[in-house]
Structures are given as structure tokens and as C-alpha cells.
Amino acid sequence: MTLVLTIESTCDETAAAVINDRLEVLGAVVASQEKFHERFGGVVPEIASRAHVERILPVIDSTLAKAGVTLADLDAIAVANRPGLAGSLLVGLMAAKTLALALDLPLIGIDHLQAHIYACRLAAGHDVFPCIGLIVSGGHSNIYRCETPLDFTPLGGTIDDAAGEAFDKVASMLGLGFPGGPALQRAAEKGDPRKFRLPRPLLDDDSRLEFSFSGLKTAVRYQLFGAGRPTMDAETLDPQLVADMAASFQAAVIDCLAGKAMLALDKTGFKRLCIGGGVAANRPFRERMEQLAAARKIELHIPPLSLCTDNAVMGAIALEKFNAGKFETLELEISAGLERPHLAPGSARG
Structure with a gap:
């Protein structure tokens, strides 16, 4: 039986897992850094990388113990080396290289984005390819x-903020804390999604499979505090205004994501859609996609909540x-690539 140790440190989660060739997870550990970044309202890259240094070896040790195996039982070492925060990626890669060299084992590089889609394969228990991811x-x-x-071919992406980044920044405007996604969803449950008229950037442009959430985020700010005025x-x-704005913003993001996903299916003729990433844990988003999939007879795959956020189990790829x-x-080197993390205001790319 083949056993692979997978390591994940692309952003602010330190994780490891031991997985066999039947895609069975023998052990998995995730160490969160939320408490370190909360007071900054976003991920601070330097803090993230330092936390990885402190946690990477204990996380690996705990994972092996949970799996009931030793380093001598492993057949390969795998690590997510792209995309992500440079400092965070380096910690995971150095740990993986050291283990591979010391144990004389094969080293496998993982694309973090491909792994997010592969989480759908794990949850489904059968092949889900080809698909739109x-x-x-x-x-x-x-x-x-x-x-x-x-084998992934890019069809489109955000031209500015990512959806989760926008969730975090709007949650910060509303005083909902970090991480913003779960907090904003909770606030939205008490709000009216039709209370505020917010834009759906690029949604009506059928020629582009791109997203833009920066303008939507700015529209929220103007609705709350007025154009040209400092944030209050x-x-x-x-509290009711906060709930209504949270619901209205969430609805706008979901409309954009769902609309472009359906457009991608229409353009390619595919009938299978796989969704991964932290925002895929958003309950109203999951419900909307399930409704659309049923209406359009689309095969939809969304991982359970535990496999939506960053983890090493998806390293089973x-x-x-x-x-x-x-x-x-x-x-093997890192490639920070497309990563646009939900950084704290004033940090390198916040």
C-alpha cells in the first residue's frame, strides 16, 4: 500500500495528512492561525510564515501519530508549492525537501488550486473529471x-479582489470581525438581501468569464458612509442596517459567482461543475448552486465544509x-503566482 505525507502551508493554515493509494485519509491535522491575525482584520504575511515555522514539525508529528505510522512507512512526500504567500510556501517546501532528502523518498509538488478541485473527487468517491472547476x-x-x-486550462478569474477577500473587507467595514466570511453569513441571516441596490460587476457581459469585486466593495462603503467621506x-x-447590508452584499457576490459559473458551462458544453475554496462553505451560495444545478440538470460537486477551507487532505491529488x-x-521552487490573500489593511498587498 502506498502512503503519502502531504503538507499544506500556502497561506495561514499549517496542515498535514497521510493518505493511501485508495484515497483513504489515515490521519490529518490543521493548525489555524485565526487568533494571530484577527486584530489586524486580515492575514499578515510575516506573522503567517513565523507561525508556520513554529507549527510545521508538531503538525507533522501529530499527523503521523493519528495515522498510526512512522516516517519509515512513507512512500513519498508531497507539498503545495504554488500558489500562495511566498514566506508561507517556503516553510512547507523546506520541510518537505528535508524529509524527502533524509528519507530518500520521492518529492511531489502540488498545485493548491488543482487540489481544491480534487477535494470534490475525494468527497464524491468517484471520478469527477472532466469538469468546469x-x-x-x-x-x-x-x-x-x-x-x-x-490538466487545467484557465477560462477566467478575478481582475481585482477575490470573492473571499471582498467578504473579509466588507465584514471589516461592518465591524463583524475576522475571518469575515462566516461572520458576514451569520449577520446576513437577519437581513433583507433586497434592502440595498448593489452592482453585479461584469455579470451582464456574456463575452467574459471574469469577476470584479473591488467596485462592489466600494459601493458598500459609499452606501454606508457616503462618497468621499472617511470610513466611520x-x-x-x-445592527439592522449591518444585517441588511451583509445580506445585500452576500446576494450580489452569489449572483456574480453563479452567473459566471453557468456561463462557463454554456460556453464549454460541460454538464459537470466542481466548486472548491473557502467561499464554497457559504450556505446560501451552496443552496443557490444546488438549485441551479437541479434546474439545468448539471452534475454538481461541492466538498463538505471541512474540505472547503485550506487543508492537507486535498493534497491527495x-x-x-x-x-x-x-x-x-x-x-523544486515555490511559485507565489495568482495568490491574492485577504491581507490586513496596510500590509504588502492589502
């Missing part, structure tokens, strides 16, 4: 044509590479 998270809003687990203390906002003999040398 929609990745919606704090750093990504991307659409892909996925012929196989490892969120504590002064009426490494088994696809292992079986194909696609290994890396110790010269």
Missing part, C-alpha cells in the same frame, strides 16, 4: 476547464502524480 476563496476567484485532475466607526452602525511517476527534484 470554480475556485472561490480568500485569494482566488477562478474558473478552469479541467480535463483531468492535473462600525460601532456607530445600526499527489497520488495522481505518484501513479504517473511525476516527481520533482530537490531544486
Whole structure:
């Protein structure tokens, strides 16, 4: 039986998992950093990378213990080396290289975005390719044509903020805390999604499979505080206004995501849609996609909540590479690439 240790450190979650060639998860651990970044209203890259350094070895040790295996039982080491925050990626990659060298095991590089879609394969228990892949998270809003687990063709993506990034920033405006996605969803449950008229950027443009959430975020700010005026203390906002704005904003984002996903299916003729990433945990979004899939007779796959946010279980995609003999040398490097994390205001890319 083949056993692979997978390592995930692309942003602010330190995670590891041991998975066998039947795609059975023998052990998995995720160490969250939410408490470190909460007071900044977003992920601070330097803090994230330092936390990874402190946690990576304990997380690996705990994972092996949960799996009931030792390092000597492993057949390969896999690590997400793209895309992500540079400092965070480096921690995971150095740990993986060290283990691969010391144990004389094959090293496998993982594309974090492909892994998010592969989470749908894990949840389904059967092949889900080819499909249209929609990745919606704090750093990504991307659409892909996925012929196989490892063959992705970009069809479109965000031209500015990612959906999860916009959720976090609007939640900050409303005084809802970090991470913003879950907090904003809770607030929206008490609000009226029709209370505020907000734009749906690019939704009516059938020629483009792209998203834009920066203008939507700005529209929320203007509705709350007025154009050209400084942002006021969120504590002064009426609780019902906060709920209504949260609901209205959430509805606008869902309309954009659902509309472009359906457009991608129409343009390609595909009848299968796989959705991954943290925003895929949003309950109203999941419900909307389920309704659309049923109405259009689309095969829809969305992972359970535990596999939507960053984790090492989705690193099971490494088994696809292992079986194909696609290994890396110790010269493997990171590629920060498309990552646009929900950074704290004033940080490098916030």
C-alpha cells in the first residue's frame, strides 16, 4: 500500500495528512492561525510564515501519530508549492525537501488550486473529471476547464479582489470581525438581501468569464458612509442596517459567482461543475448552486465544509502524480503566482 505525507502551508493554515493509494485519509491535522491575525482584520504575511515555522514539525508529528505510522512507512512526500504567500510556501517546501532528502523518498509538488478541485473527487468517491472547476476563496476567484485532475486550462478569474477577500473587507467595514466570511453569513441571516441596490460587476457581459469585486466593495462603503467621506466607526452602525447590508452584499457576490459559473458551462458544453475554496462553505451560495444545478440538470460537486477551507487532505491529488511517476527534484521552487490573500489593511498587498 502506498502512503503519502502531504503538507499544506500556502497561506495561514499549517496542515498535514497521510493518505493511501485508495484515497483513504489515515490521519490529518490543521493548525489555524485565526487568533494571530484577527486584530489586524486580515492575514499578515510575516506573522503567517513565523507561525508556520513554529507549527510545521508538531503538525507533522501529530499527523503521523493519528495515522498510526512512522516516517519509515512513507512512500513519498508531497507539498503545495504554488500558489500562495511566498514566506508561507517556503516553510512547507523546506520541510518537505528535508524529509524527502533524509528519507530518500520521492518529492511531489502540488498545485493548491488543482487540489481544491480534487477535494470534490475525494468527497464524491468517484471520478469527477472532466469538469468546469470554480475556485472561490480568500485569494482566488477562478474558473478552469479541467480535463483531468492535473490538466487545467484557465477560462477566467478575478481582475481585482477575490470573492473571499471582498467578504473579509466588507465584514471589516461592518465591524463583524475576522475571518469575515462566516461572520458576514451569520449577520446576513437577519437581513433583507433586497434592502440595498448593489452592482453585479461584469455579470451582464456574456463575452467574459471574469469577476470584479473591488467596485462592489466600494459601493458598500459609499452606501454606508457616503462618497468621499472617511470610513466611520462600525460601532456607530445600526445592527439592522449591518444585517441588511451583509445580506445585500452576500446576494450580489452569489449572483456574480453563479452567473459566471453557468456561463462557463454554456460556453464549454460541460454538464459537470466542481466548486472548491473557502467561499464554497457559504450556505446560501451552496443552496443557490444546488438549485441551479437541479434546474439545468448539471452534475454538481461541492466538498463538505471541512474540505472547503485550506487543508492537507486535498493534497491527495499527489497520488495522481505518484501513479504517473511525476516527481520533482530537490531544486523544486515555490511559485507565489495568482495568490491574492485577504491581507490586513496596510500590509504588502492589502
